[in-house]
Amino acid sequence: MTPEVTGFSKLNKHQKIDWLVANHFQNTEKAKQTLHNYWNANEQLQQLHDEFAENTLSNFYLPFSIAPNFTINNKRYTIPMTIEESSVVAAASNAAKFWNKRGGFKATVINTEKIGQVHFSFSGKKEHLNSFFKSIKSKLIAAITPIEANMKKRGGGLLDIQLRDKTQELANYYQLHCTFETVDAMGANFINTCLEKFAEVLQIEALEYDDFSDAEKNIEIIMSILSNYVPNCVVKAEVSCKVSELPNTENLSSLEYAEKFVRAINIAEKEPYRAVTHNKGIMNGIDAVVIATGNDFRAIEASAHAYAAKNGSYSSLTHAHITNDVFTYYIEIPLAIGTIGGLTSLHPMVKLALELLEKPNAKQLMEIIAVAGLAQNFGAVNSLITTGIQKGHMKMHLLNILNQHHATAEEKQKIVQFFTKNTVTHSEVIKQLALLRA
Ligand code: MEV
Numbered sequence: 001m002t003p004e005v006t007g008f009s010k011l012n013k014h015q016k017i018d019w020l021v022a023n024h025f026q027n028t029e030k031a032k033q034t035l036h037n038y039w040n041a042n043e044q045l046q047q048l049h050d051e052f053a054e055n056t057l058s059n060f061y062l063p064f065s066i067a068p069n070f071t072i073n074n075k076r077y078t079i080p081m082t083i084e085e086s087s088v089v090a091a092a093s094n095a096a097k098f099w100n101k102r103g104g105f106k107a108t109v110i111n112t113e114k115i116g117q118v119h120f121s122f123s124g125k126k127e128h129l130n131s132f133f134k135s136i137k138s139k140l141i142a143a144i145t146p147i148e149a150n151m152k153k154r155g156g157g158l159l160d161i162q163l164r165d166k167t168q169e170l171a172n173y174y175q176l177h178c179t180f181e182t183v184d185a186m187g188a189n190f191i192n193t194c195l196e197k198f199a200e201v202l203q204i205e206a207l208e209y210d211d212f213s214d215a216e217k218n219i220e221i222i223m224s225i226l227s228n229y230v231p232n233c234v235v236k237a238e239v240s241c242k243v244s245e246l247p248n249t250e251n252l253s254s255l256e257y258a259e260k261f262v263r264a265i266n267i268a269e270k271e272p273y274r275a276v277t278h279n280k281g282i283m284n285g286i287d288a289v290v291i292a293t294g295n296d297f298r299a300i301e302a303s304a305h306a307y308a309a310k311n312g313s314y315s316s317l318t319h320a321h322i323t324n325d326v327f328t329y330y331i332e333i334p335l336a337i338g339t340i341g342g343l344t345s346l347h348p349m350v351k352l353a354l355e356l357l358e359k360p361n362a363k364q365l366m367e368i369i370a371v372a373g374l375a376q377n378f379g380a381v382n383s384l385i386t387t388g389i390q391k392g393h394m395k396m397h398l399l400n401i402l403n404q405h406h407a408t409a410e411e412k413q414k415i416v417q418f419f420t421k422n423t424v425t426h427s428e429v430i431k432q433l434a435l436l437r438a
Contacts, residue, residue, distance in 0.1 A: 009054060017057055034058075048346065064292065064349060066356070067092040071104025072237075072371050079372055080353035081288035086396035088284045091379030092372060102241035105374065107367030112183075113159060113232040114336060116191040118176040118199045118224045124216030126165060129174065132212065133163040136205045140176075143201045144194045151190055156183040158194060176202065179232075184362040186295065186338035188226055195224035228299045229306045230334045235363075237370035238330035239378075246327060252386070258327045260385045261320060265329075268316035275316050278377065279308055282317050282331065285376030289369045293357070294343030294350030303334045318377045331374040335366045394424035401429045411436055 002023045008016065017035055025031035035058040040046040050056040062082050067089050070077040079096075081089050099105060122129050140161055148157045159179040166173040176198055180191050199221045206212060206219045246254040246261075268278035283304060287297045308317050320329040339362050343350050354360070357368060383389050398419055402412050415432050422428065 065089040069096040071100050080292035082292040083288035087393050092375045095375035095378045099239050105371045107237040109363045110234040111232045114180045114182050114187050116178045116195045116226040119222040121172045121220040123172045132209050140198050143197050147193050154183045156181040184339050185341045191226040199224045228302045230303050230336045233336050234334050235366040235370040236332045237374045240328040243325050243327050258322050264381050265320040272314040275314050279317050281380040282373040282377045285372035289372045292353040295337040307334045339365050398424050
């Protein structure tokens with residue numbers, strides 16, 4: 001077993017790498033070389049990246065791609081996407097072009113409320129706690145005045161604080177359930193700072209509240225933290241067209257296509273096993289833009305899946321219907337993102353991505369991200385109900401297979417050419433490579 005290391009975080013980067021390779025790698029020089037290969041030659045830039053996290057030894061690349069031709073609310077966008085999965089960007093670009101000819105995407109932010117909670121235990125009388133809360137609510141609000149000043153200037157701040165009785169769920173459990181508007185910031189730091197102030201005031205005021213018994217004065221704060229579940233920070237993106245404008249092939253008429261598409265969405269609405277994969281595909285598009293724009297994809301993932309289960313069983317985030325010969329297809333998804341703060345002003349690629357999107361505010365970025373999710377889902381469902389997913393997927397995966405087998409540029413070119421007319425399978429690629437090399 002590797003011996004426990006002490007004071008590791010205080011070592012410099014070279015010392016950390018020496019410790020790492022000595023303790024974890026047979027071929028120490030090769031491991032070192034791999035880490036070094038991904039250092040940026042620009043030392044200042046490297047330092048910036050080193051300081052994003054702790055114990056940073058190197059960088060980890062993800063492709064930075066773009067999906068052009070998106071029309072959203074009658075404006076043309078080129079969407080930055082950071083994702084390693086082949087075919088995601090191609091699917092998004094194809095969907096963008098497809099819907100361009102049919103009026104483009106319409107997107108609207110439904111609401112933008114963020115949530116934070118102070119979770120605490122109180123073992124006294126509920127009526128006493130209610131009266132206490134009413135008497136100190138204005139003090140709680142006043143206590144965050146300095147914290148809120150900047151946010152208020154930008155049009156945001158605290159919306160409300162409610163005392164919530166959760167004792168049916170857990171003995172003695174109460175919350176301060178707080179709602180916020182954080183405008184163009186994701187707002188996590190702002191919310192958490194406000195919550196910790198509320199917790200402090202709650203505790204201090206309880207000690208001085210005359211109508212509490214001595215036992216009641218000791219409110220126990222368990223924790224103060226924002227919630228990543230934001231069912232009131234939701235955006236809707238939609239496309240629609242006449243059924244007759246949908247693909248019409250040898251195998252499927254436009255109407256059959258529309259009906260099969262709606263059926264596939266209905267299956268994802270009703271069947272959790274399908275819904276998880278369906279939503280995973282949506283998140284291929286969502287996460288790619290969330291990452292490229294420097295937002296927290298874990299928060300987005302957590303809230304999206306919680307929202308997908310809001311009615312008690314896990315369901316689809318997209319919906320579709322045919323009404324009066326019009327096919328309508330939409331996504332509704334919570335997206336707590338920001339265009340200021342965090343990485344947005346630090347990471348040069350994030351800055352570039354936001355510039356590419358013409359410096360959107362948070363609401364505009366919510367709309368763009370939701371559209372990327374809908375486009376992705378359209379690409380996936382379209383393939384699933386027509387050719388099957390593997391045709392396009394394997395075509396895009398072809399280069400990955402060739403790279404795994406160290407194909408030269410000439411070999412790649414010949415094999416890609418061969419597969420323009422043949423079905424890509426892993427074994428067929430290996431066979432063609434072997435034939436070329438023989
Ligand atoms: C693969 O990353 C995503 C899909 O499985 C999504 C779907 O099935 O809808 C293709």
